[in-house]
Amino acid sequence: MRIAVAGGTGTVGRHVVAIARERGHHVVSLSRAEGVDLINGRGLDQALHNVETVIDVSGIQAMSTKKAVDYFTAATQNLLAAGKKAGVTHHVALSIVGIDKANSGLYAGKLVQEDEVKHGGIPWTILRSTQFHEFxxxxxxxxxxxxxxxxxxxxxxxxxxxxxxxxxxxxxxxxPKGCLPDLGGPRAEQLKVLVAAYLAKTHQKKRIVPLPLPGPMGKAMRNGSLIPAPGSAVGRQTFLEWLDAIDAA
Known part of the structure; x- marks a missing residue:
C-alpha cells in the first residue's frame, strides 16, 4: 500500500513511518522539512500522487483555542482536498481521548479536525489516544x-x-472503520507523580508546584474525563518502563 504520513517527522509520525515501512508499505512523509506545508497546501498534490491512504498525525503546540482551530481547519481541509484530487480511498486521523469534555485550546482544534474528517468526502477512521509518555x-x-x-x-x-x-x-x-475504541496506556497516573519520576531519573532538582487549571479543561484534567472508558484498548508499556528504556538508550 502507498501511505502518506502527515507529520511524519513528529513524536508519533516517525514511528508510523518506520512501522509502515517495516511492514512493506511504500511511505511518503509529509512535513515542512520535506517540502510540504499543510497550512497553505504547498507540495501536497505532488506528495499525494498515487497515494491510497493518508495517516494524519500532524499537530501544533498551542494553548490558544483560535490558533489550534485555525491550524486544524486549514491543515485538514487541505489534506482532504488534495486527497480527493489524488484518489485517496482512506483517511486515518489521530485524535485525543476526552476532547468533547474539554473544548478549548488544542482539544478544540482536534474536535474541528474530527468534524472535517467525518464530512470530508473520503472514507475515514479516527483513533483517539491519551497523552504519550513524551508528554x-x-x-x-x-x-x-x-x-x-x-x-x-x-x-x-x-x-x-x-x-x-x-x-x-x-x-x-x-x-475505513469510523471511530475506533479509545487507546490508553496500561495505568492511570497523576501527572505530578510522573513528573517527579522523570526529574529523579534525569537528576534534575526542581520543586513541583501543583497547579489547578481553571475552566472546563482544568476540571476535565482533575476529574478523570481524559481517562479512557472501560473497554477501551490498552497499551503495554508503562511510563516507568519507558523511562528505563530512555535511560538504557
Missing part, C-alpha cells in the same frame, strides 16, 4: 521557571507513542 518532559520544559515546575493537577493514562503508531498502521491496513 511529561514536554510539560516539564513548558512549565519550568527557575527551580520550580508548575504541574497541572491531572489524572492521565499515558501510552507509548510507538504503540499508538502501530495501532494507526493497523487501522490503515484494516480499511
Amino acid at each position: 511529561v518532559p514536554m510539560s516539564l520544559k513548558a512549565a519550568s521557571v527557575g527551580p520550580l515546575v508548575f504541574v497541572p493537577m491531572m489524572s492521565t493514562q499515558p501510552v507509548a507513542a510507538k504503540e499508538v503508531a502501530a495501532a494507526l498502521v493497523d487501522a490503515a491496513e484494516a480499511g
